[in-house]
Amino acid sequence: MLRVVLILAIAAGVAAMGWMVWDRARSPVATPIADFSAPFVFGRFAVPPDNPLTEEAFALGRHLFYDPMLSGNNEVSCATCHVQALAFTDGRAKSPSLSGGELDFSSMSLANLLWGQERFFWDGRAASLEDQALMPIQHADEMGQDIDALVDELRASATYRKMFLQAYGAVTPENMANALATFMRMLISSDSKYDKYLRGEVRLTAQEEHGRKLFMAHPDTKISLRGGNCIDCHSQFLTSGFRDALDGFSNNGLDPEETLPDGLMAVTGNPAHKGFFKVPTLRNIAVTAPYMHDGRFETLEDVMAHYNDGIVVSDTLSPLILEADNAPEAGQDTVGLRMTGEEMEAIIAFLHTLTDEAFLTNPLFSSPFDGGS
């Protein structure tokens, strides 16, 4: 009898060990994110076939995004410069660098990256979200992390070993980038007042509606059409940018020829791209001050003043901006839209309808280390 019990116990032990070995050795089968639908009006999106959206990748990416372990000094996470309540910006003109100064660019808002964009960063230096994801981590002034050292740290964590295993398999830089990209792709904002208006759920106020019409119109004095000319560059304002690689970049008249920064030209080498920067999403724009690639404008009023009367002409200035004028007969001392104060206030009122409070407070996008699930 004892012998039988012993044999059964050994057999059970062998089976359990076998299962454990198999479980660790088998390739992960992650759970596709399949139970969400996206607004049709946002347009087509495409996910890289080698990095499908899965629940496990999202969970891992969310942990990595909020974990200061990703920085060399273990004090800076992606979320340090991308704060959810500020639509994943940081409220600064330029984020502080590890060396005590400031970075070259303002922190970019993260929302609806599932749509559009084949170039990332203000100057388009990354060709995919996966490429982008590791750049700040390794940048000496941003997170200052050696990628191999980070992999060692992550491998030493049982939690991360398990999360990587469930999402992809091994702990590698590529899988780290994939997970971060998945998390960012799932930062979907679709419940602003304007979204609700498009669905027929709410009405815009008269001022917001006036602003919407100005936003959508290119001024044409021949037919007495007044316009804010916004849509010419911001046609993808509900998502995150253009699908065609370089269409979403423009010189919007910030600097003269002498001091015009390279912008996209630094990436493409094409002088026609000098001073070009990414046209950003306008979703949640009211909470992402200060504005422009270098955060030079503190308020939306400052931004409107720039477009209204402060355009600086240079060789690569967008012709759509150069020719947009509501009162060309008023003289050519300045270049700008020449709208009334009331019209600029209306456009700003419309921009406020793009704020999505549900997105800014969505617990799924918050730090998992603060008690979030």
Add this chain to the structure above:
Amino acid sequence: MHFNHFKHSILIGAGLVLAGLSPALSQDREESQGMVLLRGLPTLDTSHSVAIIELDPESDRFGEIISEVEQPEMVHPLHHLYYSPNGRLYSTGLDPSCSLAEVGLSRDASGAPVISGFTCLDTQGQMVGEDIMWANSNGQEYMFVTFLGGTGGDDGGSVGVFDTQTNEVVKIIEARKSQVGEGAPYIMYPHGISAFEDRMVVTSTVHPDLKTGVGNVLTIIDLNELEPIENILVEKEKPLNFPSSPVEVLFARPGMHPEIEPAILANTMFGFETWKVPYDANSKTFGEAEVIYSGVANETAVPLEFYGTEDELFISHALPGVVKRYELAALPELVSSGPDIVADPGAHHMIFFTSASGRDLVAIQNNLLNLGNAADDDPTDVDFIAGLNSHTITVHDLETGERLASVNIKDRYNKGIENLEGLFGSGFVHHH
């Protein structure tokens, strides 16, 4: 070794599963996809449906239905699709239970467009929805819908005015010929609709049962008052011995092209003619109506739709199945801009788009009303109209008119095609 084989097979399997769940980047082109309303055919035991179909002849999926929602509970199908200025999709309907509907569109986890259903709207008794347009009345935008049957009766017909946000009826514009008195403006069997400034025009086409009555006038509506103010007779030749039955209408206007002098253009379904009615915007008066195209003289019949691109106007003629093209800037005169596009009998709605290689294309729906043929024991037979149903969508090079491809909806899906719209709108500029 066996373990390795097992592991490899797991890896390959997982890869295949994940690849299968992932959208291929190369399959994400949607500019060439059409929205279609399909009519179930009684003799083929099929249901009405709304569907998305691929129409690029360069695609391996040409003619393939990508998404479809059926309406088995409806006796008559949805009729015409229209996108609102805000991108909401609406459809008029022939079934009294659903004369107007909002169609739901969304995207699934792969990014593909899907039809998520439709919601029938309360029309307050208005039946047989035809055309929709969005226009302003006293600075406020409304959705205007023509209802061929109106609230019923032998001389019914109405224009429904709807709130653009809530879809609620704001007003029913109605004026029965039998009630308004001799010489007073009336609305009867309205179908086509167009507008310029504060004047709207609707046509008087035919009673929904196609036999009780046929119209022969245009009705002018004052958009300030939302009331009919004038009827304009558009009838000359009677090749079928019916009243002329004006069907689609276009208010040609400077907003379409700065050289255009305002005028109404109207096609008469049973008169085979295109009419012009000049409009003086200063005095807000209409000039004398005149025929500017005769189907009898040109051996065409049943002119139907007006569509425009940035520089051309296209008019479909169901017989022999051609689309004629004209210089947009020359409107309201019809100055030919090229040879006819030869489609199939029933040439009707069309959409404009580009192929994957960038070729400009036009796809033409070749069915009038999808009604069947008595020879097939089809109870929906109407002798005259049955010959106008080719059940095809033909795709042509827009510049040359060359036919590049055709899909026969009846042969492939056992259904007729009721309407064709582009997934992103029709690519035309001036339908109304």
